[in-house]
Amino acid sequence: MFTTKSGDKVFVIDSHIALWDGSPANQRNRHGEEFINCFYNYHKISPKEYYWPREKFERYDEADLMKDVFEDGYVDMAIFQPAYLGEFYKDGFGNLKRNWALRQKHPDRLIANGWWDPRNGEMGLVQLEKDAEMYKLKGVKLYTADWHGNSKGYKLSDPWAQRYLEKSVEVGIKNIHVHKGPTILPLNRDAFDVADVDDAASSFPDLNFIVEHVGLPRLDDFCWIATQEPNVYAGLAVASALIHTRRRYFAEIMTELLYWLGSDRILFGSDYAIWHPRWIIEQFMDLELSEDLASEANNTLSLEVKRKIMAENCARLYGIDIAQQSARLGLPAIAEPVGVA
Amino acid sequence: MNQADQLEQVRAALDTVTDPEIDESVTTLEFVSSVKVSDDNDVSIEFRLPTYWCAPNFAFLMASDMRDAVAELSWVNSVSVRLLDHFSAEMISRSVALKQEFRDAFPGETDDDLKLIRQKFLGKAFERRQELLMRHLLGTGQKSEEITELRMGELMEFSLDPEGARLRTLYRFAWRRLRPGWDDGKLAFVALDGTPLDPTKLSGYLRKLAGVRRNAEFNAVICRSLLAERKAELSTVAC
Numbered sequence: 001m002f003t004t005k006s007g008d009k010v011f012v013i014d015s016h017i018a019l020w021d022g023s024p025a026n027q028r029n030r031h032g033e034e035f036i037n038c039f040y041n042y043h044k045i046s047p048k049e050y051y052w053p054r055e056k057f058e059r060y061d062e063a064d065l066m067k068d069v070f071e072d073g074y075v076d077m078a079i080f081q082p083a084y085l086g087e088f089y090k091d092g093f094g095n096l097k098r099n100w101a102l103r104q105k106h107p108d109r110l111i112a113n114g115w116w117d118p119r120n121g122e123m124g125l126v127q128l129e130k131d132a133e134m135y136k137l138k139g140v141k142l143y144t145a146d147w148h149g150n151s152k153g154y155k156l157s158d159p160w161a162q163r164y165l166e167k168s169v170e171v172g173i174k175n176i177h178v179h180k181g182p183t184i185l186p187l188n189r190d191a192f193d194v195a196d197v198d199d200a201a202s203s204f205p206d207l208n209f210i211v212e213h214v215g216l217p218r219l220d221d222f223c224w225i226a227t228q229e230p231n232v233y234a235g236l237a238v239a240s241a242l243i244h245t246r247r248r249y250f251a252e253i254m255t256e257l258l259y260w261l262g263s264d265r266i267l268f269g270s271d272y273a274i275w276h277p278r279w280i281i282e283q284f285m286d287l288e289l290s291e292d293l294a295s296e297a298n299n300t301l302s303l304e305v306k307r308k309i310m311a312e313n314c315a316r317l318y319g320i321d322i323a324q325q326s327a328r329l330g331l332p333a334i335a336e337p338v339g340v341a
Numbered sequence: 342m343n344q345a346d347q348l349e350q351v352r353a354a355l356d357t358v359t360d361p362e363i364d365e366s367v368t369t370l371e372f373v374s375s376v377k378v379s380d381d382n383d384v385s386i387e388f389r390l391p392t393y394w395c396a397p398n399f400a401f402l403m404a405s406d407m408r409d410a411v412a413e414l415s416w417v418n419s420v421s422v423r424l425l426d427h428f429s430a431e432m433i434s435r436s437v438a439l440k441q442e443f444r445d446a447f448p449g450e451t452d453d454d455l456k457l458i459r460q461k462f463l464g465k466a467f468e469r470r471q472e473l474l475m476r477h478l479l480g481t482g483q484k485s486e487e488i489t490e491l492r493m494g495e496l497m498e499f500s501l502d503p504e505g506a507r508l509r510t511l512y513r514f515a516w517r518r519l520r521p522g523w524d525d526g527k528l529a530f531v532a533l534d535g536t537p538l539d540p541t542k543l544s545g546y547l548r549k550l551a552g553v554r555r556n557a558e559f560n561a562v563i564c565r566s567l568l569a570e571r572k573a574e575l576s577t578v579a580c
Contacts, residue, residue, distance in 0.1 A: 031428065034393040041392070041570035217362065217560045220465075220552040239559075246562055252555055259548075296548070 001331050002074040002285055002310070008303055009334045010285065011311040011322050014078040014277055016177075016212060016237035016269030017069060019102060020093050023059040031147075032088035042238075042274050045245050050276045060273055062102050070109060073270075073277035076311070076329060077320065079111040081141035081177055081212070081269075087148065100135055108328050111318060113139040113177065116168075118160035119148040125167050132171035138318055139175035140168065141212075156200040165204050175317050176200075177210045177235060180218070194221050201229040208317050210267060213238040214257065223260035233313070234261055237269030243283045251293055258297040263305040267314045281310075342416060347378045354410040355386070358403060361462035363561045364469055367403055370561075371568060374425065382418040384411050389425045391567035397429040401446060402455055404437040464533050465553050467519050470512040472550035475530060475543075477505050485540040494525035 002010040022036030040057050056064070069075045080103070082094025096114055103110040114137045116128050131137060145153045154161060156178070168176065180194050194215050201209045212235040215222025226232045234257050243250040257266050268284070270277035287301055294300045315322050326334060342350075355376070358367045367373055367388065375387040386407055390400060404422045411420045422437050424430045429447075436446030443455045478488055481501075493516065501509060517523065520535070530538055538546060 034428070037574075038392045038394055038567070041567050041574070044570045045566050216563070217556070219556040219559055221556075223552055242559075242562060245566070249558065249562060253559065256552055256555055260552075296551075 001076055002281055004285060004303065009332055010307055011326060011334055012075045012281060013268070013311040013314045013320070014069065014075045014270050014272065015267045015314045016081050016235060017078045017272040018080065018082065018094050019062070019065055019099055020273070021059045021089065021091065021095065022093060026089050026091055028088055028090050035085065035088050039274055045241055046275055047244055047279050050279060057273065068276055069272055074281045075277050076331065077109055077111065077325065079113055079139065081113055082115050083141065083143045084115055085146060096131065096135065108325070111138065113137065113141050115141050115143070116164050117146065117148060118154055118158055118164045119151055121160065125163065128164065128167055129171055132173060137173050139177060140173055141177045141179065143179045145179070155196040157196040165200060165207065169204065169206060175208045175210060177212055179212045180215055194218050194225055197232065198225045198229060201232050205231055207231065208233060210235045214253070219253070219256065223256055226261045226265065233265045233267055235267050235269050237271035240268065240270065240280050240284060241275045243280060243287065251287060251289055254301065255289060255293045255297040258299040263299060263308050264313055266309045268310050344378055347416065348376060350414055351376050351378065351384055351411055354414060355407055358406040358410050360399065361402055361459065362399055362557065363564060364466040364557050365561060367407065370564065382416055384417055385421045386411070387423045387425055390427060391564045391571060393426060393428055395427065397433060398443060398455060398458060400424055400427060401433050401437070401443050402459060404433055408437055463515065463519055465557065467515040468533060468550045469554045469557055470508065470515050471530060472547055472554055474508040474512045475547060477508050481505070485543045488530055489538045489540045489543065491529045492526055493529045496529040497525065
């Protein structure tokens with residue numbers, strides 16, 4: 001729970017965290033090494049006092065996560081978004097069993113999302129049913145650029161992806177978190193846009209599509225799609241980390257999102273352990289839109305808007321009652337937003 | 342010509358090659374890590390992208406654009422372009438040397454060449470540059486209805502400050518590349534599909550283009566941070 005300078009309590013749900021193993025022991029090949037290298041370079045846009053040594057970054061443990069995210073990081077609840085990456089890591093980069101084990105120890109704190117890959121065919125559909133039951137899945141993280149045999153990526157409009165989306169509805173999954181970077185291959189021109197999210201969102205109006213990293217590197221295309229589809233949401237992970245080195249620029253991104261999507265469809269995420277949620281949340285809660293940006297956004301980053309982004313929007317998607325959850329976690333009650341006197 | 346002059350000409354040629362996604366030169370982005378000219382006028386260029394994972398199609402576009410830009414210099418005997426530290430480095434370096442199409446470089450992985458991608462990103466560059474120039478002109482007191490009526494020839498005669506002149510040059514370059522048949526009698530500012538702009542809806546139009554610009558900046562910010570870290574890492578390893 002974050003407390004503002006004026007004493008307001010803000011409940012925080014971090015919609016994007018991980019407990020990964022990128023260590024050399026788990027790396028399958030050079031790709032595994034390069035993948036964690038790339039993350040480590042992203043990590044370096046943190047404030048210096050938050051830098052981790054490489055070994056810790058490659059593999060940290062449950063205690064690190066609990067301390068960083070919940071004790072030091074102001075976060076009240078968090079959602080695991082696992083990236084399996086089976087072609088790069090022997091036991092997966094993100095691992096559902098490991099996530100679930102920690103979730104079982106802290107069921108009021110953690111939600112463990114699953115994942116699926118349409119290229120696993122019929123067997124994967126059976127696995128999805130099992131996972132949904134065993135892990136009580138309400139959401140999945142899809143990594144469309146993941147490699148699989150000769151394939152270097154897939155699209156949500158692929159026929160098999162459609163079957164997995166149907167199955168998701170059937171087993172009670174509501175939230176599809178899509179990491180929609182450009183797939184590396186196939187290299188057709190449509191691998192570059194986020195149009196497949198558009199297709200999927202129209203075909204499955206009962207599912208919510210949270211486009212992680214706000215569609216990076218296609219923010220403009222993403223905003224355009226989000227205006228067409230009411231069930232498309234913006235996940236702030238990665239974008240939020242720019243707040244430290246590029247504060248004004250991050251404010252411009254928020255301007256775009258507020259203008260195109262409004263304040264009800266933006267979800268906070270830190271992408272822990274690439275970045276520690278503490279500094280991101282401190283700086284975000286401190287951020288205001290300058291006059292020019294506020295007029296362009298047709299909105300402001302008021303406390304009410306921040307409450308939505310930090311928790312309320314995500315709570316709605318995951319059926320979390322913030323008041324009940326606060327009581328369960330022994331947190332002080334959150335006052336209703338004070339109206340203008 | 343001495344070697345210093347040759348290197349300078351190669352550098353100048355490379356300045357004209359852009360990262361299509363960021364719409365900035367590969368030299369200002371510091372992708373080019375080495376340029377050499379042999380006594381026989383063979384040019385070899387090495388470049389490195391911010392990550393091992395950067396999209397290979399963009400890498401391929403930049404590599405072949407670098408090859409073509411340098412090959413245009415009259416004294417050049419041959420050009421080799423090598424991509425370093427990338428998962429598809431070998432395939433890209435080889436097929437650029439063989440002057441293959443992209444689909445031949447990655448057989449079975451793609452069924453069209455890069456023309457459409459190039460066109461798409463040229464369109465984005467056009468919009469981004471157009472927005473910046475129009476905002477500049479509006480800032481100097483030009484009226485919306487004057488801007489939308491302006492011919493390219495008239496725009497070129499405007500007396501602009503250095504920043505305005507720079508934006509105009511960049512924009513005109515994209516304008517001409519997008520519509521190679523157009524002469525200076527054509528409208529300077531049109532939508533991407535060539536239709537005239539409605540002066541009463543100009544602010545909404547510019548609002549939309551701002552997203553294109555910010556997206557490109559977003560990619561540039563991420564790109565630069567990663568490249569800086571990658572360089573730091575390489576120098577540590579070298580020590």
